[in-house]
Amino acid sequence: xxxxxxxxxxxxxxxxxxxxxxxxxxxxxxxxxxxxxxxxxxxxxxxxxxxxxxxxxxxxxxxxxxxxxxxxxxxxxxxxxxxxxxxxxxxxxxxxxxxxxxxxxxxxxxxxxxxxxxxxxxxxxxxxxxxxxxxxxxxxxxxxxxxxxxxxxxxxxxxxxxxxxxxxxxxxxxxxxxxxxxxxxxxxxxxxxxxxxxxxxxxxxxxxxxxxxxxxxxxxxxxxxxxxxxxxxxxxxxxxxxxxxxxxxxxxxxxxxxxxxxxxxxxxxxxxxxxxxxxxxxxxxxxxxxxxxxxxxxxxxxxxxx
Numbered sequence: 001x002x003x004x005x006x007x008x009x010x011x012x013x014x015x016x017x018x019x020x021x022x023x024x025x026x027x028x029x030x031x032x033x034x035x036x037x038x039x040x041x042x043x044x045x046x047x048x049x050x051x052x053x054x055x056x057x058x059x060x061x062x063x064x065x066x067x068x069x070x071x072x073x074x075x076x077x078x079x080x081x082x083x084x085x086x087x088x089x090x091x092x093x094x095x096x097x098x099x100x101x102x103x104x105x106x107x108x109x110x111x112x113x114x115x116x117x118x119x120x121x122x123x124x125x126x127x128x129x130x131x132x133x134x135x136x137x138x139x140x141x142x143x144x145x146x147x148x149x150x151x152x153x154x155x156x157x158x159x160x161x162x163x164x165x166x167x168x169x170x171x172x173x174x175x176x177x178x179x180x181x182x183x184x185x186x187x188x189x190x191x192x193x194x195x196x197x198x199x200x201x202x203x204x205x206x207x208x209x210x211x212x213x214x215x216x217x218x219x220x221x222x223x224x225x226x227x228x229x230x231x232x233x234x235x236x237x238x239x240x241x242x243x244x245x246x247x248x249x250x251x252x253x254x255x256x257x258x259x260x261x262x263x264x265x266x267x268x269x270x271x272x273x274x275x276x277x278x279x280x281x282x283x284x285x286x287x288x289x290x291x292x293x294x295x296x297x298x299x300x301x302x303x304x305x306x
Contacts, residue, residue, distance in 0.1 A: 003273055004298075006266040006288040008141045010069040016268060023272040027279050027287060028264035030082020032188040032195055033075050034142075036133070036149070036258040037174065037217045038181050041208050044129060045180070045217075049112035051255040056105035057156035058149055060098050064261055067145035074098055075259030078248040079199070082262065084192050090245040093252060098259075105156040121159045130159035131180035134173055137164035142183050145260065174216045177208035185263050187214055188286070193231050193240075196247045200224045200256060219256040265291065276301045 009015060017024050038045040038054070045051065060074035076085055077096050106116070114122040114129060122129040133149065135142045146162040153160035160181075165173075173179040187198035198204055198214035202225050205215035212218065224247065231243035250256065267287035269277045278287045278298060285294040285301075 002268075002270070004269045004277075004289055006290060007268060008068075008071075008139075008266055009268070012268070020270075020272070023270050024268075025271065025277075025279070026268045028071055028267060029280075029283060029287070030084075031263050031265045031286070031288075032186040033079055033081055034072065034145070034183065034185055034260045034263045035199070036181055036183055036260055037179075038258065039177060039179055040217050040219060040256070041177055042180065044124070045131075047112065048254060049108055050129070051258065053105040053108040053112075053156065054153065054158065055098065055255055055258050056101045056108060057152050057158060058098070058258070058260070059100040059152050060260060061100075062152075063145050063148050066148050068141050068261055072261035072263055075262050077252050077259065079186075079195055079251045079259050080192050080248070081188075081195075088192050088241070088244055090248045092245075093248055096252065100152065102152075102156045105158075109157070116157050120154075120157060122157045128159055129157070130161075132161045132163050134163050134165060134170055134179050134182045136167050136170045138167065145183060175206075175211040175213075177206070177210075177212065177216070177218055182216065183260070184216070188265075191240075192244055192247070193228070196244075196251075197228055197232075200247070200250070201228050217257050221250070221254075221256075224250055224256075271305060273305055274302045275305050276303050 012026050016026065038051060040046050064070060064072055064074055075098065077098055078089065078093050080088055109122050109129070114124045116122050133146050135146050137143065143164055150160045150162055170182070174182045174184065186195050189195060200219050201215060202220045204213045205218045205220060206212040227243045227246040231240045234240055265286055265288040271277065278285050285297040287298065289295060
């Protein structure tokens, strides 16, 4: 009965398209990255070596297959997604991929002064390396992602747990910096600048206890802000490219947040009553029902089916 929606539905070809192959369709163009946000105001997440170890422990192929039903490929270390990887990637990172390496995760921690205890978990100065990942309970794919991550992290000697909560509680905790780690999307846009600006700009953060618009990890770095300003203040493609190259370097080297998967615009639609929908051959708008102002563009392009 629904003409247009944006839902994560496993096995769409079988559970949706097969019910009416003539009219039921979906298209998942690239949107943004799903991130594991780490609260950088708290130890041990303010330690780059710990962030590196966490990233090394994660099997993003399994997150993609088991958590996201194969619809979201593993993220690129630069934070670039979809077509932007080909258009904007710094050649230094063109072949770079995330690879799970549990033993290297342990070596990274040990070189940083962490020691594995009899319980199988690392500790430093008497404090176990343990944290909780918060997630919205209704986001079933993200919950599954977290379950995969917890298994990976425990196997690497990191005692991670999951706390699935209501959307309101999750949003409050994430925005106010009252969490250890959390999983959520980033801000899409026509160029990578928009993801980086939302994710990394200092003014998009806030002190703990105050609401941050989008820089939930609270990355505060003058060099990052300078690169963002360089991009925003110029119309010269080369100047902008230099800025994006520098921001990619920060993502790869500093891991301000940990990219997990490349999230699409979830988009299912029916041509039984209306035609003119965006699709792979006619990608004229971001197709999700929550995308503004694109939702109006889509509506203006629809016509009654004959």
